[in-house]
Amino acid sequence: MSFNKEADYRVNFRENGKILSVEITCCGKHIGEIRFEDGQTKVCPECGVTHSVKIQHNHFHLSRIK
Numbered sequence: 001m002s003f004n005k006e007a008d009y010r011v012n013f014r015e016n017g018k019i020l021s022v023e024i025t026c027c028g029k030h031i032g033e034i035r036f037e038d039g040q041t042k043v044c045p046e047c048g049v050t051h052s053v054k055i056q057h058n059h060f061h062l063s064r065i066k
């Protein structure tokens with residue numbers, strides 16, 4: 001099974017230090033950028049995996065849901 005072996009998240013910050021957005025690379029390709037907001041998702045057109053942002057009180061998760 002080789003899916004997501006090249007997945008990568010790049011987090012962009014504002015000048016005030018707050019997180020602005022997350023750029024997602026999956027299957028070795030840049031598949032797009034999502035706003036850093038709870039519940040935001042992006043589906044990879046190559047492998048169909050959903051990448052999601054979950055923000056909790058003092059941390060956040062970047063997850064892949066098959």
Ligand SMILES: [Zn+2]
Nearest residue numbers: 026027044047
């Ligand atoms: Zn993919």
